[in-house]
Amino acid sequence: DVKVTQSSRYLVKRTGEKVFLECVQDMDHENMFWYRQDPGLGLRLIYFSYDVKMKEKGDIPEGYSVSREKKERFSLILESASTNQTSMYLCASTPYRSNQPQHFGDGTRLSIL
Amino acid sequence: DAKTTQPPSMDCAEGRAANLPCNHSTISGNEYVYWYRQIHSQGPQYIIHGLKNNETNEMASLIITEDRKSSTLILPHATLRDTAVYYCIVRDGNSGGSNYKLTFGKGTLLTVNP
Numbered sequence: 615d616v617k618v619t620q621s622s623r624y625l626v627k628r629t630g631e632k633v634f635l636e637c638v639q640d641m642d643h644e645n646m647f648w649y650r651q652d653p654g655l656g657l658r659l660i661y662f663s664y665d666v667k668m669k670e671k672g673d674i675p676e677g678y679s680v681s682r683e684k685k686e687r688f689s690l691i692l693e694s695a696s697t698n699q700t701s702m703y704l705c706a707s708t709p710y711r712s713n714q715p716q717h718f719g720d721g722t723r724l725s726i727l
Numbered sequence: 728d729a730k731t732t733q734p735p736s737m738d739c740a741e742g743r744a745a746n747l748p749c750n751h752s753t754i755s756g757n758e759y760v761y762w763y764r765q766i767h768s769q770g771p772q773y774i775i776h777g778l779k780n781n782e783t784n785e786m787a788s789l790i791i792t793e794d795r796k797s798s799t800l801i802l803p804h805a806t807l808r809d810t811a812v813y814y815c816i817v818r819d820g821n822s823g824g825s826n827y828k829l830t831f832g833k834g835t836l837l838t839v840n841p
Binding site for chain 1: 759761763768769770771772773776778820827828829830831832
């Protein structure tokens with residue numbers, strides 16, 4: 615079974631802090647994604663990576679950056695956390711063949727105070 | 728990607744089959760049908776996907792009509808733990824880059840009752 619592991623289920627941080635969310639997958643998938651999910655807004659793509667050190671902006675990249683130094687690990691960074699970044703963050707991965715499904719982690723519920 | 732239409736909610740008795748419909752009348756030839764579910768406060772869980780043939784795995788069966796304009800997800804023996812929001816998604820199997828992204832609609836809240 616595919617396993618996508620997010621480092622924290624719940625996280626509370628303060629405004630202005632630098633926040634790191636980590637995601638690891640164990641299936642050697644090329645593609646990894648970071649989404650956020652908010653009530654009424656559905657799933658929105660923040661960043662996407664198709665290979666080590668490669669990244670593409672999604673629909674809402676402002677205020678975020680990402681890092682992919684190893685194939686299995688994809689990190690989301692909130693450079694200076696703000697209250698409007700309070701959300702559920704979801705990491706997903708999929709192999710290079712694009713018709714294969716994305717597999718998600720359990721999510722990180724992040725609160726910025 | 729084609730739009731999908733699902734009923735907002737459904738009920739099912741524990742132990743009975745749950746049949747969740749999805750309309751995707753504008754589906755094109757390269758687009759696959761994917762089903763996910765999400766239990767409250769958890770990440771979406773992949774269930775099954777298909778192009779035009781019916782599919783079955785250990786979780787569910789997917790029935791796609793011959794014209795591919797609609798599909799049905801079948802949970803053969805629903806349990807209380809199957810209570811979740813179920814999402815039907817249609818997307819192009821040949822897309823790449825950030826077109827890989829998934830877009831969830833409102834889905835169907837399935838409530839399995841004892």
